[in-house]
Amino acid sequence: WEYGYEKVPKGLTNSYAYAELAGAQGPVVSHDIILGVVLFAPGCTYPSHAHKGITESYVCLSGAVSENHQGVYVPGSLILN
Incomplete structure:
Protein backbone atom coordinates (compact mmCIF):
# COMPACT_ATOMS: atom_id res chain seq x y z
CA TRP A 1 0.00 0.00 0.00
CA GLU A 2 1.14 3.52 -0.81
CA TYR A 3 -0.11 7.01 -0.03
CA GLY A 4 0.32 8.26 -3.61
CA TYR A 5 1.14 11.84 -2.73
CA GLU A 6 4.40 13.61 -1.91
CA LYS A 7 2.38 15.69 0.54
CA VAL A 8 -0.70 13.86 1.82
CA PRO A 9 -3.78 16.15 1.67
CA LYS A 10 -5.23 17.32 4.97
CA GLY A 11 -7.51 14.70 6.51
CA LEU A 12 -6.07 11.73 4.61
CA THR A 13 -3.22 10.86 6.95
CA ASN A 14 -3.93 7.32 8.22
CA SER A 15 -7.25 7.32 6.30
CA TYR A 16 -6.27 6.47 2.72
CA ALA A 17 -3.96 4.16 0.79
CA TYR A 18 -3.81 2.64 -2.66
CA ALA A 19 -2.08 -0.16 -4.54
CA GLU A 20 -1.47 0.01 -8.30
CA LEU A 21 -2.16 -3.34 -9.93
CA ALA A 22 -1.67 -2.36 -13.59
CA GLY A 23 0.03 0.76 -14.87
CA ALA A 24 3.44 2.29 -15.30
CA GLN A 25 4.45 1.28 -11.75
CA GLY A 26 2.26 -1.77 -11.15
CA PRO A 27 3.25 -5.43 -11.31
CA VAL A 28 1.34 -5.58 -14.63
CA VAL A 29 3.05 -2.90 -16.73
CA SER A 30 0.74 -0.84 -18.95
CA HIS A 31 0.99 2.61 -20.46
CA ASP A 32 -2.66 2.55 -21.62
CA ILE A 33 -4.51 2.00 -18.34
CA LEU A 61 -16.18 -3.27 -3.10
CA SER A 62 -17.19 -3.02 0.54
CA GLY A 63 -18.94 -0.66 2.91
CA ALA A 64 -20.67 2.44 1.57
CA VAL A 65 -19.42 5.51 -0.27
CA SER A 66 -20.94 8.99 -0.49
CA GLU A 67 -19.71 11.19 -3.33
CA ASN A 68 -20.37 14.93 -3.32
CA HIS A 69 -23.53 14.40 -1.28
CA GLN A 70 -25.25 12.81 -4.31
CA GLY A 71 -26.25 9.68 -2.48
CA VAL A 72 -24.77 6.60 -0.90
CA TYR A 73 -23.23 3.90 -3.07
CA VAL A 74 -23.31 0.31 -1.85
CA PRO A 75 -21.00 -2.59 -2.79
CA GLY A 76 -21.14 -3.25 -6.53
CA SER A 77 -21.97 0.37 -7.40
CA LEU A 78 -20.11 2.00 -10.32
CA ILE A 79 -19.03 5.59 -9.67
CA LEU A 80 -17.82 7.74 -12.59
CA ASN A 81 -15.63 10.75 -11.90
Missing part, protein backbone atom coordinates in the same frame (compact mmCIF):
# COMPACT_ATOMS: atom_id res chain seq x y z
CA ILE A 34 -4.04 2.36 -14.60
CA LEU A 35 -5.90 -0.13 -12.42
CA GLY A 36 -5.63 -0.14 -8.68
CA VAL A 37 -7.34 -0.59 -5.36
CA VAL A 38 -8.05 2.33 -3.04
CA LEU A 39 -8.66 1.85 0.68
CA PHE A 40 -10.56 4.50 2.65
CA ALA A 41 -11.00 4.39 6.41
CA PRO A 42 -14.55 4.74 7.76
CA GLY A 43 -15.54 8.41 7.81
CA CYS A 44 -12.75 9.42 5.42
CA THR A 45 -13.44 12.50 3.29
CA TYR A 46 -11.46 12.45 0.05
CA PRO A 47 -10.99 15.93 -1.44
CA SER A 48 -12.57 16.82 -4.79
CA HIS A 49 -10.00 16.48 -7.54
CA ALA A 50 -9.47 15.87 -11.25
CA HIS A 51 -6.69 14.37 -13.33
CA LYS A 52 -5.88 16.05 -16.63
CA GLY A 53 -6.54 13.81 -19.62
CA ILE A 54 -8.04 10.82 -17.80
CA THR A 55 -11.43 9.64 -16.64
CA GLU A 56 -11.71 7.82 -13.34
CA SER A 57 -14.23 5.17 -12.48
CA TYR A 58 -14.64 3.37 -9.18
CA VAL A 59 -16.43 0.24 -8.05
CA CYS A 60 -17.40 0.11 -4.39
Whole structure:
Protein backbone atom coordinates (compact mmCIF):
# COMPACT_ATOMS: atom_id res chain seq x y z
CA TRP A 1 0.00 0.00 0.00
CA GLU A 2 1.14 3.52 -0.81
CA TYR A 3 -0.11 7.01 -0.03
CA GLY A 4 0.32 8.26 -3.61
CA TYR A 5 1.14 11.84 -2.73
CA GLU A 6 4.40 13.61 -1.91
CA LYS A 7 2.38 15.69 0.54
CA VAL A 8 -0.70 13.86 1.82
CA PRO A 9 -3.78 16.15 1.67
CA LYS A 10 -5.23 17.32 4.97
CA GLY A 11 -7.51 14.70 6.51
CA LEU A 12 -6.07 11.73 4.61
CA THR A 13 -3.22 10.86 6.95
CA ASN A 14 -3.93 7.32 8.22
CA SER A 15 -7.25 7.32 6.30
CA TYR A 16 -6.27 6.47 2.72
CA ALA A 17 -3.96 4.16 0.79
CA TYR A 18 -3.81 2.64 -2.66
CA ALA A 19 -2.08 -0.16 -4.54
CA GLU A 20 -1.47 0.01 -8.30
CA LEU A 21 -2.16 -3.34 -9.93
CA ALA A 22 -1.67 -2.36 -13.59
CA GLY A 23 0.03 0.76 -14.87
CA ALA A 24 3.44 2.29 -15.30
CA GLN A 25 4.45 1.28 -11.75
CA GLY A 26 2.26 -1.77 -11.15
CA PRO A 27 3.25 -5.43 -11.31
CA VAL A 28 1.34 -5.58 -14.63
CA VAL A 29 3.05 -2.90 -16.73
CA SER A 30 0.74 -0.84 -18.95
CA HIS A 31 0.99 2.61 -20.46
CA ASP A 32 -2.66 2.55 -21.62
CA ILE A 33 -4.51 2.00 -18.34
CA ILE A 34 -4.04 2.36 -14.60
CA LEU A 35 -5.90 -0.13 -12.42
CA GLY A 36 -5.63 -0.14 -8.68
CA VAL A 37 -7.34 -0.59 -5.36
CA VAL A 38 -8.05 2.33 -3.04
CA LEU A 39 -8.66 1.85 0.68
CA PHE A 40 -10.56 4.50 2.65
CA ALA A 41 -11.00 4.39 6.41
CA PRO A 42 -14.55 4.74 7.76
CA GLY A 43 -15.54 8.41 7.81
CA CYS A 44 -12.75 9.42 5.42
CA THR A 45 -13.44 12.50 3.29
CA TYR A 46 -11.46 12.45 0.05
CA PRO A 47 -10.99 15.93 -1.44
CA SER A 48 -12.57 16.82 -4.79
CA HIS A 49 -10.00 16.48 -7.54
CA ALA A 50 -9.47 15.87 -11.25
CA HIS A 51 -6.69 14.37 -13.33
CA LYS A 52 -5.88 16.05 -16.63
CA GLY A 53 -6.54 13.81 -19.62
CA ILE A 54 -8.04 10.82 -17.80
CA THR A 55 -11.43 9.64 -16.64
CA GLU A 56 -11.71 7.82 -13.34
CA SER A 57 -14.23 5.17 -12.48
CA TYR A 58 -14.64 3.37 -9.18
CA VAL A 59 -16.43 0.24 -8.05
CA CYS A 60 -17.40 0.11 -4.39
CA LEU A 61 -16.18 -3.27 -3.10
CA SER A 62 -17.19 -3.02 0.54
CA GLY A 63 -18.94 -0.66 2.91
CA ALA A 64 -20.67 2.44 1.57
CA VAL A 65 -19.42 5.51 -0.27
CA SER A 66 -20.94 8.99 -0.49
CA GLU A 67 -19.71 11.19 -3.33
CA ASN A 68 -20.37 14.93 -3.32
CA HIS A 69 -23.53 14.40 -1.28
CA GLN A 70 -25.25 12.81 -4.31
CA GLY A 71 -26.25 9.68 -2.48
CA VAL A 72 -24.77 6.60 -0.90
CA TYR A 73 -23.23 3.90 -3.07
CA VAL A 74 -23.31 0.31 -1.85
CA PRO A 75 -21.00 -2.59 -2.79
CA GLY A 76 -21.14 -3.25 -6.53
CA SER A 77 -21.97 0.37 -7.40
CA LEU A 78 -20.11 2.00 -10.32
CA ILE A 79 -19.03 5.59 -9.67
CA LEU A 80 -17.82 7.74 -12.59
CA ASN A 81 -15.63 10.75 -11.90
